[in-house]
Amino acid sequence: MKRTVYADNSATTKISPKALDAMMPYLTEEYGNPSSIYSKGREAKKAVEEARRKVAKAIGAETNEVYFTSGGSEADNWAIKGTARRLAKKGKKHIITTVFEHHAVLHTVSSLEKEGFEITYIKVSKDGYVDPEDVKNAIRDDTAIVSVMYANNEIGSIQPISEIGAICHKRGVLFHTDAVQALGNVEIDVKKQNIDMMSMSAHKVHGPKGVGALYCRKGIILQNLIDGGAQERSKRAGTENTAGIVGFGSAIEEICENIPERAKRISQMRDKLLANILKIDRVRLNGGMENRMPGNINVSFEGVEGESLLLWLDLNGICASSGSACTSGSLDPSHVLLAIGLPAEIAHGSLRISLGDYNTMEDVDYISEKIPEIITRLRAMSPLWERIVKGENK
């Protein structure tokens, strides 16, 4: 039988059996609307509030500072649009973010740009880190909000969030972070780390898809993105995704139980796999190792195109991801890899492997065995590789 190795945990994760168990009653018998007054409704409401308490506890927030959303993208849209549009009325029409954010942030700010906002995109170092000094220098009197991702989704670089938050607070500017990737991988304390708003997603932490949350510090006035009923304390309308929310609460509680141990186990697998991959000729690691997500590997193989590499991995049962243009629907390679200075021809040959809780050392051995075979096969038919090798022989 063909072996399947799921190594794309930054894309999504397998649902935890515990989270699924917690959800099941709300997908079957406990179908009451949390807004209903009778006991079936009250039971559902209680479950939503219990999940809220769990999410808040996991990030050091107060329960009433957590709002459930449809996912990370909605949380990003809401945090940025909901504060920027309000502050614009006070003359604050400047937003700071980084060049390598997720599209949920980049496309949100570009839509605000059309509304008349001015956007500053902070550059990142070749290892994929934001320099807090750059944020400091970019802040103006009319800056409304700073949004810097907690950890990059492609290269796994973890940003100096506390420092950036402190800088923003000193200048009285709101600080938002997209922590969709970081959640469960690093210990987050929104209060200690000076975070005003933070986006989260359930399906990256072994919860279900279609649910996420926005942490919004008490006292911040956030304009609604979705108007309607009085759910989420009248801040976000729509009947609650009860089962999804319960699953999120269960999953975040489980994953945040012991982050250091979890990170240690996953990074040990990652380090072994990375060492094996780096034995291949003409391969480079993208992103620094110092502050990196425990399961993240991002490498570029010269002379090989990323999509064909992914397809061959898939033929061998391995699920991974690429920064290649061909996987994104456009012809441009990953904006993240270009942002850290990779030439397009190298960025096309990149591979992201993201290990998680359900991976094993056997998976690492299997991937380690398959990658060199595939690279050899693709390079043997690559005119670019032929040119690279000839260039060497000159």
Place this chain on the structure above:
Amino acid sequence: MYSDKVMEHFSNPRNVGEIENADGIGEVGNAVCGDIMKMYIKVENNIITDVKFKTFGCGAAIATSSMATEMIKGKSIDEAVKLSNKAVIEALDGLPPAKIHCSVLAEEAVKAALSDYYTKQGIDPVSILGEQKGCSSCSGCNLNCGE
């Protein structure tokens, strides 16, 4: 997203390699855009007796190269001149919209090899093949690929 036919040609590409002393060699695409196709043809009595290719590119790039070589092998050069990207797409049971440019590249690779062949025969290729389009005809990237 890919048809079974595309996956079949991708995982088991026909005519991969090089031809020593080829009668025509064509190379199209570039590394910045993420696709390079190099095609070699052997011609005897106006018949393409052998064809080989090497491709750096995505699944569709490899599959279209493979299919294009199969479609011109054993054919006369006059027939090969007529090979269109559309015919390659049809033979592969379709391509996703974002991958149409790969089939264009495969057609151009064949034409580039033929062009080289004609040139070597002392025939002006433009009179037969017309002007070769190059990168400016490419549909979609924002990169400056230097052509």
